[in-house]
Amino acid sequence: MRIELQKRPTPSALYAVLSPFIALGLTLIAGAIMFTILGKNPLDALYSFFIEPLTEVWSIHELTVKAAPLILIAVGLSVCYRSNNWNIGAEGQFIVGGILGSLVPILLPGFQNWLTLPLMLVLGMAGGAAWGAIPAFLKTRFNTNEILVSLMLVYTAQLFLDWLARGVLRDPNGNNFPGSIRFPSAAQLPEIMPSQGSAHYGILLAIIAAVIIWFMLRFTLNGFQVRVLGANPRAGRFAGFSQTRMTFFAFLLSGGLAGLAGIAEVSGAIGQLRETISPGYGFTAIIVAFLGRLSPLGAIAAGFMLALTYLGGEAAQMTLGVSDKVGRVFQGLLLFFVLGCDTLINYQVRLVLRKAAPAAGGQG
Amino acid sequence: MQNQRTETPLLETRGLTKIFGSLRACDGIDLAIAPGEIHALLGENGAGKSTLVKMLFGVLDPSAGEILWKGKPVRIGSPGEARATGVGMVFQHFSLFEALTVAENIALALDGKVAIDRISEEARRLSLEYGLPLDPSAHVADLSVGERQRIEIVRSLLQNPELIILDEPTSVLTPQEADKLFETLAKLKAEGRSVLYISHRLEEVQRICDRATVLRHGKVTGACDPRQETPSSLARMMVGGEVAEISGAGLGEPGEVLVEVRKLSAPARTPFAVALRDVDLTVRAGEVIAIAGVAGNGQSELFDVLSGEVTVSDADSLRIADVPAGRLGITARRLMGCSFVPEERHGHAAVPNMNLSGNLVLSRYASDREAFLTGGWLGLISSGPVAAATKRISAAMDVRKSLEDPPAGSLSGGNLQKFIVGRELDRQPRVLVVNQPTWGVDAGAASRIRQALVDLAKSGSAVIVISQDLDEVFEIASSISVINEGQLSKPEPASGMTRERIGLLMGGFHDGTGHGTETAEAAHAN
Numbered sequence: 001m002r003i004e005l006q007k008r009p010t011p012s013a014l015y016a017v018l019s020p021f022i023a024l025g026l027t028l029i030a031g032a033i034m035f036t037i038l039g040k041n042p043l044d045a046l047y048s049f050f051i052e053p054l055t056e057v058w059s060i061h062e063l064t065v066k067a068a069p070l071i072l073i074a075v076g077l078s079v080c081y082r083s084n085n086w087n088i089g090a091e092g093q094f095i096v097g098g099i100l101g102s103l104v105p106i107l108l109p110g111f112q113n114w115l116t117l118p119l120m121l122v123l124g125m126a127g128g129a130a131w132g133a134i135p136a137f138l139k140t141r142f143n144t145n146e147i148l149v150s151l152m153l154v155y156t157a158q159l160f161l162d163w164l165a166r167g168v169l170r171d172p173n174g175n176n177f178p179g180s181i182r183f184p185s186a187a188q189l190p191e192i193m194p195s196q197g198s199a200h201y202g203i204l205l206a207i208i209a210a211v212i213i214w215f216m217l218r219f220t221l222n223g224f225q226v227r228v229l230g231a232n233p234r235a236g237r238f239a240g241f242s243q244t245r246m247t248f249f250a251f252l253l254s255g256g257l258a259g260l261a262g263i264a265e266v267s268g269a270i271g272q273l274r275e276t277i278s279p280g281y282g283f284t285a286i287i288v289a290f291l292g293r294l295s296p297l298g299a300i301a302a303g304f305m306l307a308l309t310y311l312g313g314e315a316a317q318m319t320l321g322v323s324d325k326v327g328r329v330f331q332g333l334l335l336f337f338v339l340g341c342d343t344l345i346n347y348q349v350r351l352v353l354r355k356a357a358p359a360a361g362g363q364g
Numbered sequence: 365m366q367n368q369r370t371e372t373p374l375l376e377t378r379g380l381t382k383i384f385g386s387l388r389a390c391d392g393i394d395l396a397i398a399p400g401e402i403h404a405l406l407g408e409n410g411a412g413k414s415t416l417v418k419m420l421f422g423v424l425d426p427s428a429g430e431i432l433w434k435g436k437p438v439r440i441g442s443p444g445e446a447r448a449t450g451v452g453m454v455f456q457h458f459s460l461f462e463a464l465t466v467a468e469n470i471a472l473a474l475d476g477k478v479a480i481d482r483i484s485e486e487a488r489r490l491s492l493e494y495g496l497p498l499d500p501s502a503h504v505a506d507l508s509v510g511e512r513q514r515i516e517i518v519r520s521l522l523q524n525p526e527l528i529i530l531d532e533p534t535s536v537l538t539p540q541e542a543d544k545l546f547e548t549l550a551k552l553k554a555e556g557r558s559v560l561y562i563s564h565r566l567e568e569v570q571r572i573c574d575r576a577t578v579l580r581h582g583k584v585t586g587a588c589d590p591r592q593e594t595p596s597s598l599a600r601m602m603v604g605g606e607v608a609e610i611s612g613a614g615l616g617e618p619g620e621v622l623v624e625v626r627k628l629s630a631p632a633r634t635p636f637a638v639a640l641r642d643v644d645l646t647v648r649a650g651e652v653i654a655i656a657g658v659a660g661n662g663q664s665e666l667f668d669v670l671s672g673e674v675t676v677s678d679a680d681s682l683r684i685a686d687v688p689a690g691r692l693g694i695t696a697r698r699l700m701g702c703s704f705v706p707e708e709r710h711g712h713a714a715v716p717n718m719n720l721s722g723n724l725v726l727s728r729y730a731s732d733r734e735a736f737l738t739g740g741w742l743g744l745i746s747s748g749p750v751a752a753a754t755k756r757i758s759a760a761m762d763v764r765k766s767l768e769d770p771p772a773g774s775l776s777g778g779n780l781q782k783f784i785v786g787r788e789l790d791r792q793p794r795v796l797v798v799n800q801p802t803w804g805v806d807a808g809a810a811s812r813i814r815q816a817l818v819d820l821a822k823s824g825s826a827v828i829v830i831s832q833d834l835d836e837v838f839e840i841a842s843s844i845s846v847i848n849e850g851q852l853s854k855p856e857p858a859s860g861m862t863r864e865r866i867g868l869l870m871g872g873f874h875d876g877t878g879h880g881t882e883t884a885e886a887a888h889a890n
Contacts, residue, residue: 006442009423221729221743228726232715237673238706239726240695352444 005347015345020291020298023337024305030333040320048319049312049326059311061197065269066310068202069094069278071303072261073285075210076254078294079217084230085250089135089150090258091282092157093128097259098266099161100127102180102273105187106169112186120187120263121205128259129252131157136251140244146251154282165275180273189268200268202261207300209257214296226250258282279310280328287335290342306331372435374399374558375420375451375527380429382415384766389415391582392429397527402549402559404569404590406602407579407806413562414776416579417529420560421453422446452520456531456777456804458512462505469504470519483522490521494548505634508660510541517548528552529560532804534568538658538870539834539863546572566595566807578602599807618842619649621686622795622826623670628681628690630669638662638850640669645845645852647795647826652818653855654841655830658870662850663830664707667799670828671704672697684795695730703727703793705785707800707830709777713784716773720765721747721754723772724787728753731791753790761786762812778809785813789820796820799830814840834863846870 015022031049032042053059073090080087087093101124104116135149166178174181189200217223229236229246236243266277288306292298313327373396382390390412397403407413418424420431422440430437433449440446446453460469467484474483484500491498496514504512513533520528530549534542549559549572563569569576570590578586578601586601625645632639640662647653657663668674669682672694679688684700694704704727706712714723725745729736735753738746754769761782765775772780781802788796801817802810818840821827830847831837837844838858845855846869853869 009418219744220739221725221737221745224722224725224729224745227718227722228715231717232711234708234712235715235726238671238694238704238712240693240698240730350442 002352004350004352005343006350008346008348011345015341019341019345020293020302020338023291023334023341026337026341027330027333030337031330034326034329035320038322040322045316045320049316049330050308052319053308053311053315058197061193061199062311063304063307064199064203066307067303068200068206068268069261069265069281070285070288070306071206071299072202072209072264073254073258073282074288074292074299074303075206075213075296076257077285077289078292078296078299079213079226080250080254081289082217082230082294083226083246083250084233085136085139085247086147087132087135087150087251087254088147088286089132089152089154089282090254090285091278091280092150092154093131093255093258094262094265094278094282095154095157095161096131097124097128097256097262098277099157099164099262099273100124100130100259101263102169102183102266105183105267106180106273109181109184112184114186116186117189117267120267121260124259124263125256126259128262129256131259132251132255133248136248140247146247150251158276161273161277162275165273169273171272178275182272183267187267188271189264191268198269200264202264202268205260205264206303209260210296210300213253217296222249258285284310284331287331287338291334291338306334309334371399373397373432374434375560376432376435377416377420378430378432380416380419380431381427382412382419382424383427388582390419390426393579393582393584395577395584397558397560398575399526399558400553400556401574402553402561402572404573404576405560405562405579406566406569406576406598411579411602411806412582413579414531415582417453417531417560417562420446421451421529447523447525450524450526451529452523452525452527453529454513454516454520454531454533458516460504460512460515463503465501465503466498466507466515467500469515470500470522473519474522486522487518490518494518494521494551495544496548508658510537510659513537513545525557527558527560529562531562533561534563534565538832541658542568566590566598569598570595602807618651619824621646621648622684623647623828624683624686625670626681626683628669628676628678630665630674630676632665633674638665640665640850643850643852645828645855647828649794649824649826650821651842652821652827652829652840653843653845654837654858655828655845655847655852656834656837656866656870657830657832657847659832661847661870663799663832663847665850666847666852667704667706667797667830670797671702671706698727698731701794703788703791703796705788705796705798705801707803709780709784710773714772714780717771719769719771720758720763720775720783721750721769723783724750724754724757727787728791757783757786757790760790761816778805781805782809782813785816789816792823793820793825795826795828797828797830800832801829802831802833802836810836834866837866838863 028046032046035042035045053063073094077087077090101120104111104120104123131153134153135146138144138149139146165180169180171179171181189202192199192201217226225236225241225246228239229241229243233243261281262277266273270277284306288299288302291305292302309327309330312330313324316322316326317324376396377393380390380393381388393416405413415424419426420440422442422445431440432438438449440449467480467487470487471478471480471483487498487500491514496518498511498514498518504515533545537545552559561569561573573590576588576590577584578598580602590598623645625643628640628643630640638661643666645653669676672692675693676682676690679690682690684697684702687700689697689700710716715726725736735749736746738744751769758765763779763783763786765779775783785798785801798817801813805813814836817827817829829840841858843855844858844861844866846853846866848870
């Protein structure tokens, strides 16, 4: 006996819309089972994981802080994946963006005016884009696999940041703790409502980026190119679109947005360059992109959802006494169910019992 | 139904109906296929042939009606069940993996684990027995369309079916290859197997089929013995009116040279491609040049080079309107007034999951920039003018569709092809290059497309038609050239060409004499 996936002749339009919600429901059920096995009351656990963080103002602020980088990165990745370019290294582009943007306040501490922050943001984007350009260049020039190259560059970026934060960029007055000087206020992305919580303007950048990219994909020739080349490279060539240009465009855009997310995180949420600046936003954003159906607007909703798993993990650690890795487990479950649901929309599962041997004879 | 036999039909349908939304794609179809019979299923694209066949092969569930196998009602829920029942199918669009060998492709379609050697052996035996020469260890990418079709046939024969369904099998074959196929079918028939033969080539149907069922708009409009009919009476049943004859007459004196190819060579880009060698070709305004040839002799490579999807290093080897164009890309060539229609509709000429208006933008965004784009550097696609043009093209080419702007992939082959050709004609190109304009297209659509190509030439454009369909070639060409292993024969006026001579040129006899008796005979037989 074996299991077969058989393509459905006509995928259900209804389930295509419902798919993310079904995936969410299945994730909750699986989560409940997991908490039960851990010996916790599943309803209480799910409540403290998913609902409690939404009951207080300060934690809703926290939610936007976590959602901002996820949305920014996922918007870029949506374009990238739609054009059939597989950038798995947003985490690295995020880090390099954070580093490059931080050079302004660290190396030029005296340069403090209204230009400081915009310059940092632009440098952050440039850094992320440059890091993203490496796999694009290697793919188009030498036909290397962009998944591997972009992924490996994440580790390069992480170690480079670690070296900088402990070495040349370390705060000389920081008692030998790793980390740069704290940024002056002109170099910090301001909080939106400082009296209430920590939400900074990164979330605004994220939503603006999502709307612009959505518009680009939906209404412009450039977006049309993304869709054509992603669906059908040969038809794209017939149209006269350049695959090489598209690869660069996708990587520069997604890298640039990841870099922007990086510098927004450093200058908004952290306030200094540390040896680690990301709890895996670049990877989690991959889930966000798919949960949002590779649509920039979908990424906004999905970004908040995944941000909740970060908060829920912390909450679970505090109130339930389980590891905050539970958050990671939920992220994995969610991706698993999203991809599973998407597959089952297009394919049906069939159990094939051993059948009569065909003419060619079939033992073995 | 004069020769109604008393034995129970192998397969029978009673009132078989399939409804998609408000469309009755098949409406109460009664069909009976006797054992050992070659049964033709005739009909225009959109007549419901594919839907009917998909129900018989378990791809679609009928909305009403029943299917009887040897007199007993059966439910065929999937292709696997169809195969288990004894129905085999050779699709019009092949489902083969190019990078795998013939034997591996066959193995993939079989249930259970069978050693690849045994499959090779079995495939070799079957292919010899049925006159379908095939090397099991060859890579599919190396094979011509005709050979790929043989794989599909052998693959279905391995399942030992009692009924084999063939969907437009000869649309891609040379006369000689088609003759081979007919021998195979005769052999299958002699063994008592039945064949359901879907075609739009009336001569063929008359030649090999015992009975015919004709569909129009989802209903049976005729059941007859095709040998008692004339091609035009069959065509009437199919189309519901007389098929327009193409009038090639009126092609005036050729004008200025619009395309000049001189000593154009292009190396093979993959191990599976054909290199072009010293191609010479001159096409003038008002001419239709047809390039005949067997599939896989460099047609698509020639098309790619002419279209600019692949450029050549020597700019002068291709001149368009006296401008060196060998190194210009497809967009630049379009801007010079050229239009192109590639062979493959799905995924080359059109993006299947994109709607028609998107597919219009696909090839016209540069040439019609002013009409279709606004917003300057933003490049906004203006949906109004694009929708209007889509409508205009659909009306001009009689594209039949259920929605205003459906996804290209939901149209039947003929209707999509009409749209794709119409998309290019709509801009009145100075030069049109088209590869296999009517393959897999029904008689009505094909005649419309051919007439449009001739009309374009009459209006003073240069038309290059690459085609394997000799009827088509003779119908529309003013000059004919033959491509063989990447070489092009010197174009000759169509009036002086014979099928025999083309057959010889296809076989590589470049002086057109040669001793290719077998080839010559086969060409005669047509």
